[in-house]
């Protein structure tokens with residue numbers, strides 16, 4: 001079974017919510033990657049979403065854009081990221097999901113990308129600018145047993161959510177805001193209703209992401225779904241040396257909540 005799917009299944013059995021932190025590969029240099037991944041693994045994260053820095057990141061807010069710029073200035077390339085993951089894969093056990101825009105993968109070459117991902121033990125990919133209609137172009141990734149994570153948004157209709165969740169693998173990424181990534185104080189609208197709707201339709205776990213930055217956000221959202229993804233806040237904590245706050249966020253996902 002795919003390592004990510006297995007980790008999510010273990011959360012379900014333990015009645016815990018999944019917690020997936022996002023970090024930008026190469027932010028602070030790729031030498032930092034191993035210690036960051038091990039810190040997150042030891043803190044109890046379920047998996048890690050590892051960002052590929054890109055010059056034109058359409059969905060990224062200021063914190064992630066800046067992290068991407070720092071990483072590019074370090075000279076980080078997708079090749080170097082995959083080589084680094086390959087090098088540390090026996091020490092880092094946590095499933096890794098690569099997150100990047102389609103251009104980076106196309107430029108690398110799909111076949112070579114898939115082979116290198118397999119060698120590096122990558123469990124999943126998130127390619128947010130690829131709608132399901134174009135997923136076929138990336139089917140080599142799926143065929144290799146690496147899950148392609150699909151996203152739904154607040155503006156997706158019930159019909160669209162039904163199409164997206166049918167045949168979904170790994171988990172469904174339920175975007176919780178209309179906008180770009182970044183910490184926010186709270187969420188508008190009927191977030192609970194939206195997450196419940198996605199959960200009802202999805203055959204795989206549903207994880208909420210975008211704007212989650214406080215333990216109460218984690219608790220508020222996980223009442224209605226199977227876990228969370230936190231990016232900007234994690235990047236900020238690593239940058240300011242406030243790692244304790246990362247552990248608090250992860251712990252919030254382990255507080256048992258009644259569904």
Ligand SMILES: O=P(O)(O)OC[C@@H](O)[C@@H](O)c1c[nH]c2ccccc12
Pocket residue numbers: 022049051059060064099128180181182183209210211212229230231232233
């Ligand atoms: O940073 P936030 O608001 O906590 O959101 C998670 C997000 O950063 C991460 O999953 C992500 C980074 N870039 C993306 C682009 C599209 C979808 C998701 C992402």
